[in-house]
Amino acid sequence: MPDTKVSHFVTDPVEGAESPPAKAQNRKIIHIDMDAFYASVEQRDTPSLRGRPVVVGGDPEGRGVVAAASYEARKRGVRSAMPMRTAMRLCPQAVRVAPDFGKYRGVSRAINDIFHEYTDLVEPVALDEAYLDVTYNKADIPFGHRVARMIKGEIRSELKLTASAGVAPNKFLAKIASDLRKPDGLVVVMPHQVTEFLVDLPVEVIPGVGKVTREQLRRVGIDTVGQLAASSPPQLAPHVGRRSSELWQRAQGIDDSPVHTERDPKQLSAETTFGDDVHDLPQMQQALEDLSQDVAMRLQRQQLRGRVVTIKVRYPDFETITRSQSHGLYLDTQQPIQQIANQLLKRTHAADRGVRLLGLGVSGFPDMQRGVQLDLFGGFGAVG
Amino acid sequence: MKLTVDRNELWRGLNTVLDAVASKPAQPVLANVLLDAAESQLTLSATDLDLSIRTRVTAAVDVPGRVTVPAKTLAEITREWPEADLQISLEDGRIVLSGHLGAANSGEGRYSLAATPPDEFPDMPESLDGIELSFGEGGPIDGDLIRAMIDRTSFAVSKDETRPVLNGVLWRITSDFMSMVATDGSRMAEFRRNLDGTDRGTAEVILPPQACQQLGKLLDGAQDGLAKALVGDSQVLFQVGETQLLTRLIEGPYVDYEQVVPRENDKRLTIAIDQLLPAVRRVSILSSSYTHQVRMMLQDGSLELTASSQEIGGEAREVIPGDYSSEALEVAYNAHYFMEILRKIGSDEVIIDLRDSVTAAVVRPGEQLDGEELFYLLMPMRPSA
Numbered sequence: 001m002p003d004t005k006v007s008h009f010v011t012d013p014v015e016g017a018e019s020p021p022a023k024a025q026n027r028k029i030i031h032i033d034m035d036a037f038y039a040s041v042e043q044r045d046t047p048s049l050r051g052r053p054v055v056v057g058g059d060p061e062g063r064g065v066v067a068a069a070s071y072e073a074r075k076r077g078v079r080s081a082m083p084m085r086t087a088m089r090l091c092p093q094a095v096r097v098a099p100d101f102g103k104y105r106g107v108s109r110a111i112n113d114i115f116h117e118y119t120d121l122v123e124p125v126a127l128d129e130a131y132l133d134v135t136y137n138k139a140d141i142p143f144g145h146r147v148a149r150m151i152k153g154e155i156r157s158e159l160k161l162t163a164s165a166g167v168a169p170n171k172f173l174a175k176i177a178s179d180l181r182k183p184d185g186l187v188v189v190m191p192h193q194v195t196e197f198l199v200d201l202p203v204e205v206i207p208g209v210g211k212v213t214r215e216q217l218r219r220v221g222i223d224t225v226g227q228l229a230a231s232s233p234p235q236l237a238p239h240v241g242r243r244s245s246e247l248w249q250r251a252q253g254i255d256d257s258p259v260h261t262e263r264d265p266k267q268l269s270a271e272t273t274f275g276d277d278v279h280d281l282p283q284m285q286q287a288l289e290d291l292s293q294d295v296a297m298r299l300q301r302q303q304l305r306g307r308v309v310t311i312k313v314r315y316p317d318f319e320t321i322t323r324s325q326s327h328g329l330y331l332d333t334q335q336p337i338q339q340i341a342n343q344l345l346k347r348t349h350a351a352d353r354g355v356r357l358l359g360l361g362v363s364g365f366p367d368m369q370r371g372v373q374l375d376l377f378g379g380f381g382a383v384g
Numbered sequence: 385m386k387l388t389v390d391r392n393e394l395w396r397g398l399n400t401v402l403d404a405v406a407s408k409p410a411q412p413v414l415a416n417v418l419l420d421a422a423e424s425q426l427t428l429s430a431t432d433l434d435l436s437i438r439t440r441v442t443a444a445v446d447v448p449g450r451v452t453v454p455a456k457t458l459a460e461i462t463r464e465w466p467e468a469d470l471q472i473s474l475e476d477g478r479i480v481l482s483g484h485l486g487a488a489n490s491g492e493g494r495y496s497l498a499a500t501p502p503d504e505f506p507d508m509p510e511s512l513d514g515i516e517l518s519f520g521e522g523g524p525i526d527g528d529l530i531r532a533m534i535d536r537t538s539f540a541v542s543k544d545e546t547r548p549v550l551n552g553v554l555w556r557i558t559s560d561f562m563s564m565v566a567t568d569g570s571r572m573a574e575f576r577r578n579l580d581g582t583d584r585g586t587a588e589v590i591l592p593p594q595a596c597q598q599l600g601k602l603l604d605g606a607q608d609g610l611a612k613a614l615v616g617d618s619q620v621l622f623q624v625g626e627t628q629l630l631t632r633l634i635e636g637p638y639v640d641y642e643q644v645v646p647r648e649n650d651k652r653l654t655i656a657i658d659q660l661l662p663a664v665r666r667v668s669i670l671s672s673s674y675t676h677q678v679r680m681m682l683q684d685g686s687l688e689l690t691a692s693s694q695e696i697g698g699e700a701r702e703v704i705p706g707d708y709s710s711e712a713l714e715v716a717y718n719a720h721y722f723m724e725i726l727r728k729i730g731s732d733e734v735i736i737d738l739r740d741s742v743t744a745a746v747v748r749p750g751e752q753l754d755g756e757e758l759f760y761l762l763m764p765m766r767p768s769a
Contacts, residue, residue, distance in 0.1 A: 375569040
């Protein structure tokens, strides 16, 4: 088994070294990102695909986009979310595999189980990506990078897949770190390395900095995170508006956002995009049945019950509408959710106009905020 | 190895050590009990690596020896054995139990079990490097007191593994006092008793709750109380009569709990537990199954308890008289935490000192013995809008 590449940023972390006093700097956050997840699962399960460019996605003749591309396909310029047609043109020899989300969900659950061996503070971002807070972990391991290495090792030995991990004092830095040495990377950012780690990175590494903001910043001579950090929120405000102080904070490497476990969502939903516009009512109802099944299963798994059912309908001309209905009881089973969804569908023009997308959500969970237990030690943060 | 032992003695010994046998042992040998026969004594030991128990029973030893045997099976056979002598011997790597059985010892029985050599069995030290707390001179520490302390505090230990120090009971002993503290952040228990000033040594350690439970159990049957404790860096060894209990310690330091005890709670409710507890229990039937939240509205001379459940679609309200004369106050608690404290406090009346809807309540028994202090903190739930 090949050794995982470990990249400690700048210098190796010294075990037991003094950390800066600020509590927030002492968190140990891991961002785990599975490498080319869907494509790797397909290559794992079908030996003939190994070593070949694999593109997971819908039919190139339809509206499909690339859900995942193996590293072999990425070398040819294939990227996620690219139209399948473009992908196949860039890499004609690629093997196209239709996505099997049921399978990926199963693998994702197995990965999640591995995470929970170490901590229950897991924030799933997608099937192939999650944040973990391992400041205090079940294995009592004092070093985040060691936990990350153990998780990577378990994913490799148990699931025959590779993951890249970033270990840092916050989510923002951990996410950047996990992306630096893909695939199978492990990048550690110690609290004292934060400034150096960020200084030369382009400003686009900051979430929310897209093309527009990047151009705005470039016009005032800011290309790197270091340059952004050297400015000030008032200087930035005329160019980036309200977000100036947030961007500036990120440039300092500051991000206090906690790892949110999936316990308190506002709405639980699922949606389906059809390959071709659907005009057939039974076919729409079938889709709503599948969606209500999916949503009910997740509600039950998370022990949530909601009283508002919402459907989302996108017509062929892309006009998108939602219809909602409150119910007297809190629901978490498929049948009543499906029934309400069908009634809601009748209140749209789906039958006449056709649909290209259908979505279903349940919201209106009991107000959990009201029941929050206060903590004796909450006032001074982490204990121990 | 060859010896004769009274069935009741052997059962007492096995029953004592059996709690240290893990239900899912980390290694096969840990499902065994170590038998060590020497000098008219049979020593039994068991361990799950975190907790080890050793005890001695009287036996007539013909041939000394050491061997390990499956603990649960040996215990089952012994439990079913009539009250008579039992011979234990090692024959060709098998342990053989034999003796007279049946009415007037008319029958005979012979049971043989596969035995494992003792080499793989983890050594339980007779002693530890560390501070010896000798309770011999000032008299042993009263076993009933320790049991009461464990019973009234350890339930508040945290089960949340993200705060490891809170997963244990803080046990402190000096010449002047002994105390136990447990908290999970939502509630806290402290029980403190003044001691007579005899120098027994000083200790401050975090005990796992399983060890507390075992210690309480040992002291329950003991005549002399706690005779000795050896406190090492990572373990502590307790001596109760012929039995030794060795436990791993949870690494500290413990939280600075004294800092969170509110000092400015200026509103006092005094109320009979047999009025308050049943009311909380009834009202909580209609509390949310997510939060178990029960609201408490305090007014001159009375206490109103309410709960509502959106899931069930129900509401409950009770008004009971209580001794309260401060300004009106509304505060919400988790009914389970509240009831647990009321059940453990062990008095007829309870005194609850409050400040506002976000400060911990200080809950004390209506009467305390001289030199004894028991109190609980109960954190409210965030008040509803």
